[in-house]
Amino acid sequence: MPAPTQATRQTVNRLLPMLPLVFGICAGCVTSRVEGLKNAATGIATNESVVVIPASYHKGNRTEADFLECMDEELDGGAKALKVYPREKFLDELFPWLEPRTMPQEIKDLPELLARPGVSERISASGVRYLVWVNGSTKKTSDGGGMSCAASAAGGGCFGLVWWEDDGTYTARVWDLKASSSAGKVSADVHGSSMMPALILPLPFIARTETAACKELAGELREFIVQEDLS
Amino acid sequence: MCTGRIVAATLFLLLAAGCSQSLTIPDRIPEPLVQALPLRAGLYFTPAFSSYHYTEHEKGQAAWDVELGAANVGLFNRLGTRMFRDTAQVARLPTAGNPAAVDIIIEPVIDAFEFSLPKNSASDQYAVWIRYTLRVYGPDGELVTAWSLSGYGEAGERTLKPARSMEQATVLAMRDAAAAISLEFAVQPGIDKLLQEQSDASTDASN
Numbered sequence: 001m002p003a004p005t006q007a008t009r010q011t012v013n014r015l016l017p018m019l020p021l022v023f024g025i026c027a028g029c030v031t032s033r034v035e036g037l038k039n040a041a042t043g044i045a046t047n048e049s050v051v052v053i054p055a056s057y058h059k060g061n062r063t064e065a066d067f068l069e070c071m072d073e074e075l076d077g078g079a080k081a082l083k084v085y086p087r088e089k090f091l092d093e094l095f096p097w098l099e100p101r102t103m104p105q106e107i108k109d110l111p112e113l114l115a116r117p118g119v120s121e122r123i124s125a126s127g128v129r130y131l132v133w134v135n136g137s138t139k140k141t142s143d144g145g146g147m148s149c150a151a152s153a154a155g156g157g158c159f160g161l162v163w164w165e166d167d168g169t170y171t172a173r174v175w176d177l178k179a180s181s182s183a184g185k186v187s188a189d190v191h192g193s194s195m196m197p198a199l200i201l202p203l204p205f206i207a208r209t210e211t212a213a214c215k216e217l218a219g220e221l222r223e224f225i226v227q228e229d230l231s
Numbered sequence: 232m233c234t235g236r237i238v239a240a241t242l243f244l245l246l247a248a249g250c251s252q253s254l255t256i257p258d259r260i261p262e263p264l265v266q267a268l269p270l271r272a273g274l275y276f277t278p279a280f281s282s283y284h285y286t287e288h289e290k291g292q293a294a295w296d297v298e299l300g301a302a303n304v305g306l307f308n309r310l311g312t313r314m315f316r317d318t319a320q321v322a323r324l325p326t327a328g329n330p331a332a333v334d335i336i337i338e339p340v341i342d343a344f345e346f347s348l349p350k351n352s353a354s355d356q357y358a359v360w361i362r363y364t365l366r367v368y369g370p371d372g373e374l375v376t377a378w379s380l381s382g383y384g385e386a387g388e389r390t391l392k393p394a395r396s397m398e399q400a401t402v403l404a405m406r407d408a409a410a411a412i413s414l415e416f417a418v419q420p421g422i423d424k425l426l427q428e429q430s431d432a433s434t435d436a437s438n
Contacts, residue, residue: 057385062356065387092261096410100403118264 028205030212038184043228048129049083055135056100074218107182136170138210158198166192168213188217255298258305263413273321273336285344325372336368355388359400376421382408
């Protein structure tokens, strides 16, 4: 294994005393802010369900597929579980009205959609009461540090520290299909700091920003829908 | 020495195989929830369309081999079933001397299949564009309209599954085009006139 360079040694020497502090304070930490804005009373009957649909990628939205799957699982689980209608099935049953190029963009477009031949009937048959439009994604906002690795027949190892930060910003707009109106929206802003120090072996301390955003958004959304009053 | 060469060659072949992506796009676009137009339509699929196959192999890049024909035949058959009063597949285009017993004949053409990989766009998205032309003929074989449209789809990168992402983006592009066709076909120049004539004829017949 080649010897670490002078610069690498200096970096490692500077970082070594800080590592325990950094681990304790910041490794894989996530901070979040969740807000809900309710326009109308909600509530859901046992035979009613919700469906989560991503906003249009034609408009630049790039909500991750695994975020949507996570939302479905989170809403469908726990003490106040909601019935979640399968997204692909709903989109197929209403094809082509909820496609990225044709989906209603604003609540004022909803009555027109519901008036289309067959649309209301299909929605009634599905039992979907709330249509949840999810917009947003998780993006890396900054990164830094450095790590050098080397290997030989006698062994190998890495030295250094890399870190990065992610921001997950998501909004869920809730449309009440029964009332043909907007019930409001829920948003989640999540910031995650991750780091990977390496002293021979790299140790990943990774913030699961997207998963945290999904859990926060789904939890707030469930309360938003289940809690009937406007508060 | 010989063993080392065999190992190196095996590794090279495995890597080369990993770089080549071959996929057949599944036929899974649903029937559109639209009211049928009062037209009898014939669908004419050329061999080039039915067996459309896109290949790309640039030096130093991964090879792509995308089979699109069968899925597109399925797509247009399904669209036709719901968009028109009657639909049938026809073996050839009609002529003045040999007219077809339908109101229109639709000949779909794939003009281009294009894609962008995450490394091309500095994002984590696979993006696909499919450009179609729908040539619509009257029963005597005269061209009513040639409508060019494109479908766009994108799908997030999946670790070690590039073919899966490309398939998903392609299906979404086909779905996007199908949405446009099912909602905008009736207002295309020539088709709108034909529909107006049909409407006038049925009004006259009922009077």
